[in-house]
Amino acid sequence: MTEQRQMQIGEVAERTGLSLRTIRHYEEVGLVIPSARSKGGFRLYTESDVERLMVIRRMKPLDFSLEEMRDLLDITDRLAAVDNPPLGEELERLRERLDSYRKVADARCETLRARLEMAEDFATTLRCRLQADVHSGT
Numbered sequence: 001m002t003e004q005r006q007m008q009i010g011e012v013a014e015r016t017g018l019s020l021r022t023i024r025h026y027e028e029v030g031l032v033i034p035s036a037r038s039k040g041g042f043r044l045y046t047e048s049d050v051e052r053l054m055v056i057r058r059m060k061p062l063d064f065s066l067e068e069m070r071d072l073l074d075i076t077d078r079l080a081a082v083d084n085p086p087l088g089e090e091l092e093r094l095r096e097r098l099d100s101y102r103k104v105a106d107a108r109c110e111t112l113r114a115r116l117e118m119a120e121d122f123a124t125t126l127r128c129r130l131q132a133d134v135h136s137g138t
Contacts, residue, residue, distance in 0.1 A: 004035070004046040004047055004048070006035065006046060007045050007046075008038075008042055008043065008045075009023055009034075009042070009045065012045045012049070012050055016050060016053045016057055017057065018053060018057060023053065026053065029066055029070075031052075031056055031069055031070060032052050032053055032056070033049075034049065035048070052073065055069075055073065055076070056073075061112075062105055062108040062112075063108065064104075071097075072101050075094050075097050075098050079091075079095075
């Protein structure tokens with residue numbers, strides 16, 4: 001097994017677009033655990049940790065709760081298990097749970113698209129109103 005490169009929290013923050021405070025918060029609530037600590041006590045993260053943080057980051061705008069994030073991460077961790085992979089009924093149950101999260105994400109994306117369309121329509125209305133005012137001299 002090859003050894004993964006380890007990164008300090010600053011590099012992870014830069015790569016993920018998350019603040020140091022947010023990454024520490026996700027550690028405090030158990031969503032991500034640094035893979036190691038340096039001799040000086042600094043958090044050290046691997047590429048797998050960065051990928052995990054990116055999953056969390058992508059769930060956030062879709063209003064998933066911390067508990068839902070934790071559950072989804074547990075599902076994906078279990079599905080990715082190499083030493084003791086899920087089989088049979090457990091595998092099917094995990095896939096069903098993962099699919100239910102996909103359906104929720106799809107529905108929330110559709111809601112966001114509708115809200116964005118309304119916001120764009122409103123911005124267009126304001127631009128038109130401003131242009132009409134400018135042309136009329138008021």
